[in-house]
Amino acid sequence: MRSTASVLHLDLDAFFAAVEQRDKPSLRGKPVIVGGVGGRGVVATASYEARVFGVRSAMSTREARARCPHAAFLTGRFHAYRETSGKVMAVLRAASPLVEPLSLDEAFVDLAQAGLPDLEVATVAAYGEELRAQVAEVTGGLTGSVGIGSSKFIAKVASELDKPDGLTVVAPGTERDLLRPMKVGVIPGVGPATNERLRRAGIHTIADLEAVTEDEMVRLLGNAHGHGLFRLARAQDDRPVVADRETKSVSSEGTYDTDLTDRKLMEGLLARQATHVGERLRKHGLSGRTVTIKVRLHDFTTLSRSSTLPSPTDSGPAIGRVARSLLADLDTSGGVRLLGVGVSGLADWIQEDLFGETEPEEPEVELPALPSTRRSYSPGMDVVHDEMGPGWVWGSGKGVVTVRFETARTPPGPVRSYSVDDPALAPAPVPTEG
Numbered sequence: 001m002r003s004t005a006s007v008l009h010l011d012l013d014a015f016f017a018a019v020e021q022r023d024k025p026s027l028r029g030k031p032v033i034v035g036g037v038g039g040r041g042v043v044a045t046a047s048y049e050a051r052v053f054g055v056r057s058a059m060s061t062r063e064a065r066a067r068c069p070h071a072a073f074l075t076g077r078f079h080a081y082r083e084t085s086g087k088v089m090a091v092l093r094a095a096s097p098l099v100e101p102l103s104l105d106e107a108f109v110d111l112a113q114a115g116l117p118d119l120e121v122a123t124v125a126a127y128g129e130e131l132r133a134q135v136a137e138v139t140g141g142l143t144g145s146v147g148i149g150s151s152k153f154i155a156k157v158a159s160e161l162d163k164p165d166g167l168t169v170v171a172p173g174t175e176r177d178l179l180r181p182m183k184v185g186v187i188p189g190v191g192p193a194t195n196e197r198l199r200r201a202g203i204h205t206i207a208d209l210e211a212v213t214e215d216e217m218v219r220l221l222g223n224a225h226g227h228g229l230f231r232l233a234r235a236q237d238d239r240p241v242v243a244d245r246e247t248k249s250v251s252s253e254g255t256y257d258t259d260l261t262d263r264k265l266m267e268g269l270l271a272r273q274a275t276h277v278g279e280r281l282r283k284h285g286l287s288g289r290t291v292t293i294k295v296r297l298h299d300f301t302t303l304s305r306s307s308t309l310p311s312p313t314d315s316g317p318a319i320g321r322v323a324r325s326l327l328a329d330l331d332t333s334g335g336v337r338l339l340g341v342g343v344s345g346l347a348d349w350i351q352e353d354l355f356g357e358t359e360p361e362e363p364e365v366e367l368p369a370l371p372s373t374r375r376s377y378s379p380g381m382d383v384v385h386d387e388m389g390p391g392w393v394w395g396s397g398k399g400v401v402t403v404r405f406e407t408a409r410t411p412p413g414p415v416r417s418y419s420v421d422d423p424a425l426a427p428a429p430v431p432t433e434g
C-alpha cells in the first residue's frame, strides 16, 4: 500500500452493450443484451436498461429472455470491441507509461508515473476526470468508471462505488474504514468456495475478517490464501502495476507423489486441468489455438506434445479433448509423475461464433464440419445493401433476414426484410487488425 492515492482503475460501463448502442442509434436508451443467442448461450454484457429487469452477466440467455423479452439480443462484434478498446488503452498509455490492461474494458494505470505536479487527492481526482472525458471523446461517447486509491485492490473497489459514469478517490488512511462494512467477496481471490468456507465460520464482512488471527486464517483457508487474505483484510496490497504484461500462455499442471499408471485417471486429471485453463482464459478475455500437454515419466524424461486448432478456443472441454488425444499417443505404461495442459498462441478474445456458448454436460462427439451453403446472419452483425447502404441484422430465420439501416452517425433508420440469398445484401467486411 502506498502513501498516496496513485493507482487508478478504469472500468468501462456495460462495455459490449455500450458499443452496440453507440453503433445502433435505435437501441440507445433501450435494453440490449450481448451474448450467445443459441440454446446454451449466456449473457456477456447487459446494458443498464436491461439490468433494471434483473439481467446479469453470465446468466443464461434463456433466463434473460424470460426476464426481459423486449430486449435486443445480439451476438458480439468483437472487431468493434477490440478497436474501441485499443483507443481507450492508447489514451491511458499516453497518460502513464505504466498501464496494465486486465481485459478489453478494464485497466490499471500508475499515476505515480504520470508526471503530475503532486499526488494529492484533488490532483488525482481532476486527472481521473480528464481521462474519463478523453475516453468518452475517443470512443464516441462511451462512459467509464474510475477508482483511485493507494493499491490495486482499493482502486478496483473504488471504481465500483460510483458506477456507471463515476469517479471515486479513496483518500490514503481511510481504506480500512471503507472496507470494513463490505462483504468479503470484494476481495480479489475470494470466489464462491472461499466465500462459503468463510460464511460457515460466521465471517461475512471484512470487519469480521479483520477479527480473525493470522493463524486462524491459515487454518481456515490454507497457507497461501490465508496469509494473503489476512493482509488484504487490512488493505495491505503491494502488487505493482505491470505494463504490457503479455500472457504468452496459460497452463495448469500437477506433480504426483506416486507414479500414475491408470489411463482413466490421467485423462480425468487432464480434463480437470483443461477446465481450469479454460476458466483462466475466459477470466482474462483470452483464447488460444495451440494446446500442449506436458508429461513427466517415472524416469524424469519430460515429453511435450502439441496440437494447433483451426480457430482459437477458451473452452475447457475442447482443450480437454485435444489433451486426451495427445496423451493417447504417448507410452505411459511405466508411470507418470507430472501432467500438465497449456494453451498458447493467445488471441485477445475468442472467435465470434464460439462466443457465449456454455458447454454441454456430456462430452461431445466430434462431428465433421458441415459445408455451409447459405450465408448466415447473426443478430447484431454489420451488413451492407447495394442500395440501402450499411445496416445491422435485426433478426433472421426461415430464410429471411431483417435489417435496420443505420450507423453510429445516422439517426435511427428504417427496417427492411430480404431473402438470405438476396444478392444485394452481404455481411460487411470486417476490418483487418494491424
Ligand SMILES: [Mg+2]
Residues within 6 Å of the ligand: 011, 012, 013, 014, 015, 105, 106
Ligand atoms: Mg466493465
